[in-house]
Amino acid sequence: MANKGNRSFSNGLHFYIFLVAACGALAVSVSVVDLLKQVPEYRSQWLWLVGLTVLSGLLPVSLPTVNVSISISETFVIAGTLLFGRSGGTVLVLLDALFISLYLFWIRRLKWQQILFNLAAPPLSIWLAATIAAVDPLFRTAPAFGVVFIVQVTAFSSLYFLINTWLVAIAVAIQQRARIKISTWWDHFREVLVNYAAGGSIAALLVYNTREVRPEFVFAIVPLLILLFLTYRWSNKRIEVERERNIELNRVFLSTVEALALAIDAKDQVTHGHIRRVQRYTMALAEALGIKDEKQLDAIRAAALLHDTGKLAVPEYILNKPGPLTPPEYERMKVHATVGADILKSINFPYPVEPIVRHHHENWNGSGYPAGLKGQAIPLGARILSVVDCYDALTSDRPYRPRYSREHAEHVLRERRGSWYDPWVVDEFLRILDQLERMDAEEARDNASTTQQTTIAPAQLEVIAATTAEEREFNELRRELPLANSVSAAADILFAHIRRVIPAATLALFIPSETNDLAAIACTGIGTSAVTDLRIPVGDRISGWALAHKQAVVNSNAALELGPVARTFATPLRYALAVPILNGPSEALGVVTCYGSEPFDNDHRRMLESAATLFGSSTWATGRVQTAQAPQADSRVSRVH
Numbered sequence: 001m002a003n004k005g006n007r008s009f010s011n012g013l014h015f016y017i018f019l020v021a022a023c024g025a026l027a028v029s030v031s032v033v034d035l036l037k038q039v040p041e042y043r044s045q046w047l048w049l050v051g052l053t054v055l056s057g058l059l060p061v062s063l064p065t066v067n068v069s070i071s072i073s074e075t076f077v078i079a080g081t082l083l084f085g086r087s088g089g090t091v092l093v094l095l096d097a098l099f100i101s102l103y104l105f106w107i108r109r110l111k112w113q114q115i116l117f118n119l120a121a122p123p124l125s126i127w128l129a130a131t132i133a134a135v136d137p138l139f140r141t142a143p144a145f146g147v148v149f150i151v152q153v154t155a156f157s158s159l160y161f162l163i164n165t166w167l168v169a170i171a172v173a174i175q176q177r178a179r180i181k182i183s184t185w186w187d188h189f190r191e192v193l194v195n196y197a198a199g200g201s202i203a204a205l206l207v208y209n210t211r212e213v214r215p216e217f218v219f220a221i222v223p224l225l226i227l228l229f230l231t232y233r234w235s236n237k238r239i240e241v242e243r244e245r246n247i248e249l250n251r252v253f254l255s256t257v258e259a260l261a262l263a264i265d266a267k268d269q270v271t272h273g274h275i276r277r278v279q280r281y282t283m284a285l286a287e288a289l290g291i292k293d294e295k296q297l298d299a300i301r302a303a304a305l306l307h308d309t310g311k312l313a314v315p316e317y318i319l320n321k322p323g324p325l326t327p328p329e330y331e332r333m334k335v336h337a338t339v340g341a342d343i344l345k346s347i348n349f350p351y352p353v354e355p356i357v358r359h360h361h362e363n364w365n366g367s368g369y370p371a372g373l374k375g376q377a378i379p380l381g382a383r384i385l386s387v388v389d390c391y392d393a394l395t396s397d398r399p400y401r402p403r404y405s406r407e408h409a410e411h412v413l414r415e416r417r418g419s420w421y422d423p424w425v426v427d428e429f430l431r432i433l434d435q436l437e438r439m440d441a442e443e444a445r446d447n448a449s450t451t452q453q454t455t456i457a458p459a460q461l462e463v464i465a466a467t468t469a470e471e472r473e474f475n476e477l478r479r480e481l482p483l484a485n486s487v488s489a490a491a492d493i494l495f496a497h498i499r500r501v502i503p504a505a506t507l508a509l510f511i512p513s514e515t516n517d518l519a520a521i522a523c524t525g526i527g528t529s530a531v532t533d534l535r536i537p538v539g540d541r542i543s544g545w546a547l548a549h550k551q552a553v554v555n556s557n558a559a560l561e562l563g564p565v566a567r568t569f570a571t572p573l574r575y576a577l578a579v580p581i582l583n584g585p586s587e588a589l590g591v592v593t594c595y596g597s598e599p600f601d602n603d604h605r606r607m608l609e610s611a612a613t614l615f616g617s618s619t620w621a622t623g624r625v626q627t628a629q630a631p632q633a634d635s636r637v638s639r640v641h
Contacts, residue, residue: 481614
C-alpha cells in the first residue's frame with residue numbers, strides 16, 4: 001500500500017483494512033495456540049527458522065513496476081509451513097512482516113493503516129493457502145517425494161501468491177475507486193510469482209529429507225539464495241535503467257504534446273490559459289485522491305492538456321456565442337469529445353488517454369455524453385477531469401456570462417455532487433481548493449520574478465494569441481462597417497476594434513475641411529478634449545504631414561500635434577501613430593491617428609493601415625462621408641467609452 005496521509009484513506013478502505021485485520025488476527029490466534037501444543041523438541045527448529053527468516057528479510061528488493069518489496073525470506077516462511085503446518089507458517093510470516101514493517105516505518109514513515117494491513121494480510125494468506133492445500137507438518141508425516149507432494153507444494157505456493165497479491169490489489173482498487181481487473185493485477189504482480197515459485201522449490205529441498213532445518217543444508221543452499229537475490233537486483237537494475245529511459249522519452253513526448261496544446265489554447269481568446277490551469281489542478285487532485293500508477297498519471301496529464309482538441313471541429317461562432325446555444329448548436333458542441341478522442345486514438349499513446357478525453361463530459365447519473373456512462377463505469381481520470389474542467393469554466397469569463405466567484409462555483413459543484421460528478425472526487429477537490437489557490441499564487445510570483453518554465457516561451461504564445469485576436473477583430477470589422485449608417489457610427493466601430501489590438505489611449509479620425517485643413521470628426525479616449533478643437537493644416541504637424549505625403553508616421557512626439565497639454569493627462573500622450581486613408585495611390589481621404597504613452601511597433605502600424613483601408617473602402621464607397629465643415633466640427637465628435 002502506498003504511503004499517503006490518513007485523509008486519503010476512504011471509509012471503504014478503512015472497513016476493508018479492519019476486515020482483513022480481524023480475519024488475520026483470528027488466524028494468528030488459532031495458529032499461536034496450535035503451535036504451543038507442538039512437541040517441545042521441535043521448538044529449537046522453530047527458533048532456527050525465525051532467525052533465518054528475520055535475517056533474510058532484511059535484504060528486500062523493491063520491484064520498480066509496483067510498490068512491493070520481495071526478499072528471499074519467503075523460502076524460510078514456506079519451509080516453516082512445510083515443517084510445522086499452517087500454524088508455524090502463519091506465526092513465522094507474522095514475525096517477518098513485523099520486522100519488515102518496523103524497518104519500512106523507520107525509513108518511509110508508514111501510516112498505522114498500512115502497518116495494520118501488512119501485519120494481517122500475509123498471515124491470513126498463508127493460513128488460507130495451507131488450509132486449502134491441506135499442508136500437514138512434515139515432522140508428523142512422511143509423504144513420499146513424488147508427484148503428490150510436488151503438486152501439494154506447488155498448490156500451496158501458488159495459493160499463497162494469489163491470496164496475498166489479491167488482498168493488496170483489492171486494497172489499491174478501493175483506494176483509487178477503480179475497477180479490479182485481472183490484467184492490471186497480472187501486470188503489477190507477475191514478477192512476484194517468481195519469488196514464490198523459487199521459494200517453494202528451495203524450501204521443499206531444504207526440509208523434506210531431514211524433516212528439520214540443519215545448518216549444513218542451510219549452508220548448501222546459501223549460494224542458491226545469494227544467486228537468487230543477486231539475480232533480482234541485477235534484473236531490477238536493468239529494468240530501472242529502461243524505466244528511466246522510458247521516463248525520459250515520455251517526458252519529451254509530453255513536452256511535445258504540451259507545446260501543441262498550449263499553441264491551440266493560445267488561439268482561444270475566451271478560454272486562454274484554461275488548459276494550463278486544468279492540467280495543474282487535475283494532477284494535484286489525482287495526487288490527493290491517492291493515484292500512484294505512473295501510466296494512469298501520465299494518461300491524466302496528457303488528457304488534461306488535450307481534452308479540448310476536438311473543439312477544432314466546432315465553429316468559432318458557436319464557441320464564442322454570447323448567448324445560450326440552441327439545441328442544434330449544443331449538439332454540434334457535443335461532438336468535440338468524440339472528435340478529440342478519435343484524433344488522439346490514432347496517436348497510439350502508451351497509456352489510456354483516449355477514454356479520458358472521450359468521456360470527460362459523462363455524468364455520474366448517466367445523463368452525460370457521448371456514451372451515457374454512469375457511476376464507476378466512467379474512467380476515473382475522466383471523473384477527475386470533469387470536476388476540474390467545470391470549476392475552471394465557472395471561475396473564468398465566458399462569452400455568455402462573467403466569471404463566478406469561488407463561493408458560487410463551490411455551490412454549483414455541491415449541487416451537482418452525486419448527479420453530475422463523483423461525490424468522492426468533488427469532496428476531495430473542495431478540500432484541497434485552498435491549497436490549489438496558494439499554488440496558483442506562488443506560481444504567479446515565480447513567473448513575475450523569473451522566466452516562466454514552459455515548453456513554448458510566453459512571448460511565442462503571446463504572438464499566437466495576438467494573431468488570433470487580430471484575425472477576430474478584422475473579421476468583425478469587415479462584417480460591421482458596411483452596416484454603419486453614418487460616419488460617426490462607422491468611426492465608433494473602427495475605434496472599438498482598433499483599441500483591442502493596438503495600445504492607444506486616444507484615437508482620432510481627421511478628414512479635410514473646406515478650408516483645406518484637417519478636422520477631427522470623431523475621437524475617443526482620454527485626449528478627446530485636446531483633439532476636438534484641432535485644425536491642422538494639410539502638410540503640417542503629424543496628421544497633416546501623413547495626409548499630404550500619403551505615408552504613415554510612427555512614434556512621432558504627440559506634443560507636436562496636441563501641444564504641451566498632451567503630457568498632462570492621467571495617461572500622458574507621448575507618441576503618435578498616424579496612417580492616411582487612401583483611395584488608390586494618388587488620393588488621401590483622411591487620417592486615422594493613435595496617441596499613446598508607449599511606443600508603437602511595426603505590427604501596430606500594419607494593423608492600423610489595414611483598418612484604415614477597410615474603413616475607407618467601406619465608408620467612402622457608400623458616399624456617407626462629406627467634406628468636413630469647420631464651424632460644425634464640434635457637433636460631429638463621437639466619443640466612445
